[in-house]
Amino acid sequence: FTKQEGRNSYRFFSPEMQLHSVRQLHMENALRKALERNELRVFYQPQISLATGKVVGMEALIRWQHPEFGLVSPLEFIPLAEESGLILPIGVWVLQTAIHQLKSWQEQGQPPMIVAVNLSAVQLRQTYFPQIVQQCLKEANLPAKYLELELTESVAMSQPHKAIAMLDALHALGISIAIDDFGTGYSSMAYLTRFKINKLKIDQSFVRKIGNNSDAEAIIDTIIGMTKSLNLETIAEGVETKEHLDFLRERGCGEVQGYYFSKPKPAEEIQIWLENWSNNLEGRITKERERS
Ligand code: C2E
Ligand code: MG
Ligand code: MG
Ligand code: MG
Numbered sequence: 001f002t003k004q005e006g007r008n009s010y011r012f013f014s015p016e017m018q019l020h021s022v023r024q025l026h027m028e029n030a031l032r033k034a035l036e037r038n039e040l041r042v043f044y045q046p047q048i049s050l051a052t053g054k055v056v057g058m059e060a061l062i063r064w065q066h067p068e069f070g071l072v073s074p075l076e077f078i079p080l081a082e083e084s085g086l087i088l089p090i091g092v093w094v095l096q097t098a099i100h101q102l103k104s105w106q107e108q109g110q111p112p113m114i115v116a117v118n119l120s121a122v123q124l125r126q127t128y129f130p131q132i133v134q135q136c137l138k139e140a141n142l143p144a145k146y147l148e149l150e151l152t153e154s155v156a157m158s159q160p161h162k163a164i165a166m167l168d169a170l171h172a173l174g175i176s177i178a179i180d181d182f183g184t185g186y187s188s189m190a191y192l193t194r195f196k197i198n199k200l201k202i203d204q205s206f207v208r209k210i211g212n213n214s215d216a217e218a219i220i221d222t223i224i225g226m227t228k229s230l231n232l233e234t235i236a237e238g239v240e241t242k243e244h245l246d247f248l249r250e251r252g253c254g255e256v257q258g259y260y261f262s263k264p265k266p267a268e269e270i271q272i273w274l275e276n277w278s279n280n281l282e283g284r285i286t287k288e289r290e291r292s
Contacts, residue, residue: 028080030066035093039065042097043264046273047116047235047257050249053285055277057114057148059257060098061264062090082122091123092132099140099147101267106146110274116148116178121155125162130169137173144174150201151177153185160191171196178235183219193230200227202253204238210247217247224251 034040040062047057064072081087095117102115123129137144149170156163156179167177178199179187183206202223209216220236227234236248239258248256262273 024080027069027072027077028084030069031064031077031080031084031086034064034066035089039067040090040093041065041266042094042101043266044098044101044115044270045257045264046262046270046277047113047255048261048285049255050253050285053282054111055113055274055282056255057116058102058270059116059118059150059264060094060101061118062094078120082120085122087120087122088126091120092136094118095133095136096139099136099142102146103140103142105271106142108271110271111278114146114148114176116150118180119149119151119155121151121158124151124155124166125159129166130173133170133175134173145176148176148178148199150180152180153182153187156195157185157187157191160194164191164194164196167196183223197232199233199235202234202236204258207236207238207244207248207258208240210244220248220253221251224253227254228252 041064043061043063044058045061046055047059048054049056062074062078064074064077066072078087081090098115098117102113105113126132133147133149134144137147156167170177176198177196178201179195179197180201181203182200184203200223202220206216206220206223210220224234226232233254235255235257236244236253237257239245239248239256239260241260244258245256245260261277262270265273
């Protein structure tokens with residue numbers, strides 16, 4: 001009997017599958033405590049205007065430093081946080097942290113920038129989400145125009161009618177919206193024009209192929225052309241080389257973000273980076289543009 005039971009219970013689980021689910025279970029439990037134990041961090045990555053060479057924004061990217069698991073990627077723990085509902089308190093914490101950080105950069109006299117915060121589908125499904133965001137802005141006394149929210153096409157398209165209403169409400173507050181990882185999902189053009197959005201973020205999978213894949217280059221061209229005719233802004237993510245940068249500038253992309261400029265870093269390191277950028281590097285972007 002025991003043998004039988006044993007055989008049955010092992011039948012559907014390979015050793016790796018068990019290991020994986022045990023890790024996930026541990027992680028989910030640990031994630032519950034991560035907020036109160038102060039294990040979550042927000043890193044920032046600069047966004048640069050190609051027209052001026054200036055830093056115009058910072059994307060907030062969450063990090064989890066766990067004593068046992070080490071640095072856990074958001075690609076691994078965000079899905080767990082979504083399943084367990086923990087993404088709601090975590091999402092509010094990221095908003096509060098990023099908004100306060102931008103406020104303190106403004107008070108230090110840093111150049112005018114926005115802060116961009118990634119959103120999960122679960123957050124967008126909350127009826128009171130716009131009020132939550134508004135409350136966070138009010139607490140920090142930050143005008144809504146300095147906040148951008150990033151959501152992916154699939155988040156918007158999964159419940160388009162709800163997304164339209166939600167984006168209308170956020171837009172009415174003065175918050176701007178960017179569609180993240182653009183080009184990888186299935187947006188319908190008809191919906192795209194009905195969503196109150198300000199910016200498309202060209203996915204890094206296309207940017208990475210600049211110089212060796214003409215299809216990817218054609219897609220980038222098409223996205224830039226489309227944003228122009230829809231009066232939206234464009235930002236390319238995952239810009240890693242000068243070749244990427246030159247191509248994007250030549251094709252009229254508005255903004256860039258990627259390791260070529262800076263990896264996501266803690267706020268204190270970003271401050272040092274910002275100083276260095278405005279002293280030495282900012283001019284390089286525009287000079288190159290004038291030459292070309
Ligand atoms: P994303 O919003 O599309 O962010 C871009 C990802 O690309 C980030 O990974 C960033 O570190 C990475 N990256 C930036 N520049 C380069 C580059 O030049 N080359 C390469 N190879 N990668 C680059 P990260 O920080 O691991 O975040 C992964 C994803 O996790 C994000 O994708 C976003 O979807 C999600 N995420 C991060 N923070 C949050 C958050 O606070 N809330 C929610 N809901 N999701 C988040
Ligand atoms: Mg993003
Ligand atoms: Mg992205
Ligand atoms: Mg992504």
